[in-house]
Amino acid sequence: MPWRTRKTQEHEATAAALRELPPDQELGALRARVAELERLIAEKNLEADALREIGQAIGSMLNIDEMLKRVADIVTKVTGTDLCLIYLLDDDAKELVLRGASGSTKDVVGKIRLKVGEGITGWVAQQGTHVVLNREAWRDSRFKPVPFFSQDSYQSMLSVPLRGNNDLVGVINVRTNPPHEYTKVQISLLDSIARQVGGAVENYNQYRRVEQRASRLSALSEISRTITSDLYLEEILQLIVAMTAETMNFKICSIMLLDESKEELVIKATQSKSRAYTKKPNVKLTESVAGRAVIEGRPITIRDVRKTPGYQYPDIAKKEGLCSLISLPLMVKKEIIGVLNCYTATPHDFTEEEINLCTALANQAAISIQNAKLVVRTAVLQEMHHRVKNSLQTIASLLRLQVRMGKFESPKEALTQSINRIQSIATVHELLSNENLDDVSIKRLADNILSATARGLLPDARRVNLSVQGEDFLLPSGQATYVALILNELIQNAVEHGLKGNIGHELIVAVSRDEDYITVEVINDGEPLPPDFDPRRSRNLGLRIVESLVRDNLLGEFTLTSENGWTRSVVRFPR
Incomplete structure (x- = not known):
């Protein structure tokens, strides 16, 4: 039955019931009905005002972190709560990261991470349904203490999933310090806000992915141009690692070339300024993750090098803030000449798309290196006559000296x-x-x-x-x-x-x-x-x-x- 038809029938039924009342009771009932309608109108106006403010914040702020901070402040105002926290899923959809917070809690934004299924917030993300706790929220079996927040200073909690048109993108929470009975109106209002914010976040994520693809294609194109450039090998390698790190948002990228006689990999280029990293010793093929990439001829991914047996320099990784690693062989015509190593600052599971793109970057790097070596060899051949001439002149001088003395x-x-x-x-x-x-x-x-x-x-x-x-x-x-x-x-x-x-x-x-x-x-x-x-x-x-x-x-x-x-x-x- 259409919504308008149902509402019309409800109003007609209410009017018929009022007409059956005695005149003195009918007037009181009408006044109560008017008051109820005024309350409903006020609540709808509040919801409309809140959604309008949220829409303005979403439409006027290009920076998502600023937008989420503004949304969190609006939510605490319209719901009458003390704190609003907005968590978004990371790129791997395995962790929730605090990205927006109301009031003076902005210093903790980006520092709190929860796994999906962890705590009440993680449970909401996992189950896709809201949770209402009116008092003593910390006694809930799903509750988990969160750093930076005093856990016993608030009593109530309302947690609602953020959904886009297709998938879950995060969770929005509100809290109050005293016990609080959340009304259907508050739950409905936060749910409406969550849908609006979820759609905006999903659009932002799609835009960011498109932008990343464009940036990565641009990087591939730029590296392709270096293949035919007249840059020296060292300059080409530095350009490749710098562009790869910037494009893929890696903490450190490095290129190591293979010394076949010693069966070692030697760092030839990195965008890192760390002396500890750039001066670390050569690594043996049989004793390193990068060596596995050469021996097996395929990309090797490590979620956390600091905890991985066989990684040779965990102390440097801890000092430099390195976590996940992908090591890709540099291959030209089935010949492996080195590896491209890429590190992230936080735990990361490399997607198939990322592995394919990094492989393309590694292949381009290998071609660039091979081309640069061919250029050097060509220059050597061109100068060989000059060298031979100089050597013959040296021999002639020695012979003249020998004749005289x-x-x-x-x-x-x-x-x-x-x-x-x-x-x-x-x-x-x-x-x-x-x-x-x-x-x-x-x-x-x-x-x-x-x-x-x-x-x-x-x-x-x-x-x-x-x-x-x-x-x-x-x-x-x-x-x-x-x-x-x-x-x-x-x-x-x-x-x-x-x-x-x-x-x-x-x-x-x-x-x-x-x-x-x-x-x-x-x-x-x-x-x-x-x-x-x-x-x-x-x-x-x-x-x-x-x-x-x-x-x-x-x-x-x-x-x-x-x-x-x-x-x-x-x-x-x-x-």
Whole structure:
């Protein structure tokens, strides 16, 4: 039956009943009826005014937090309650977050989180129905104390679900400090407000999702443009992590590249300014979450790294406020070259859409990295003629110096030394051709030259232990050429003068670095230097070459000393 027809029949029935009363009773009944109608009209006017104010707040405020604060204040006024709290579901729909509060409680907004099903508010969200508690609300079996609020300072509570057109979006609560009997009008009014606010929140969520998709597509497009840009690799990586963090609202994003020889992942870029995070050690493939992403070739998600066995740095995660992690392999043509790590600040379950988007970002990053490496290699090839020319000029200069100052017992000795110097330069070029970037591993360089030079000069029957010690690091190709020549001369000098005869059994190359300098040492336990020996006054051609290269090309210093049975040739130059 239509609403208007039903109401008309009710009014006609009421009028008929009044006409049957005696005249004196009829007048009193009419007055009571008028009073009742006036009360109903006042309540409807109150509801209409409240909904109008709520509508104005929703329509005039673009910031949802400001809008919810205004709504909470209006609700406490029109319902005559002491406090209004508005909770919204998070993106995972698993937790309720306090987003709006009336009065002076705004400082707690965003700090209170309840799981769906937890407490009275969580129960309302789970069941989708309202709860009315007129007194001693804290005695309810569903009640759970909430931080920041005095639990025994209020008696009553009315909790109503916030619904949009499709789904539940949150819960709205009102409270009073004294006991309070909630009327049907108050419950109906709060329910009407909840529907209006729920619709606004749902529209906001839909708008935010559309905006996020647009922003993410824009980020993908921007990263795609970097593939064909002329930026350096470091700049491309920084752009990728910064855009990914901003677009996806991640706390920290980082790109780690794979060092296959050591089976380690090395941080190459992050938007984080934390020194603790950027300086954390390399991670082994078999001992890390990121390593699992490389080994298994798929995204790995962790809800809370601080509580996950196998995560190597929980202390850094706690210090930096890191929680959930998604680690995605960087893959180009089925070859994995690294990982993209993305951290959130709060517990988060990554949706399929987020995983797909992050995978697309990782793939774009991998293509960008591969493209940048190809650009570097192309530049190396273009400059190879220039390098070879410089190397040949260096060889020519050494040969001219050898002609003017060298004293050799035979042409074979002169040719052998010349061959060793040429092979030292060739070693640098060989290592460059095998490296991914325009740098050379100093330990590999030292090991190759030590093996080639020492074994070529030592007699077959002479037993000498050869070793390279210290940390490995990369040298730019320009420095590597000079270091190779210097090592060749110092190793040759140690073999010919220190390890001659049967004295000494150790020949060591030691490398190290600090924040400012690189140090290379050639050490042997053979024949010590004469007491008055000064390398700067020596007529030895090899030492003169070393002194010249260190001083003029590396801008460093060279010393040669004997102490406690060991002779040390030390080269120290700026990084």
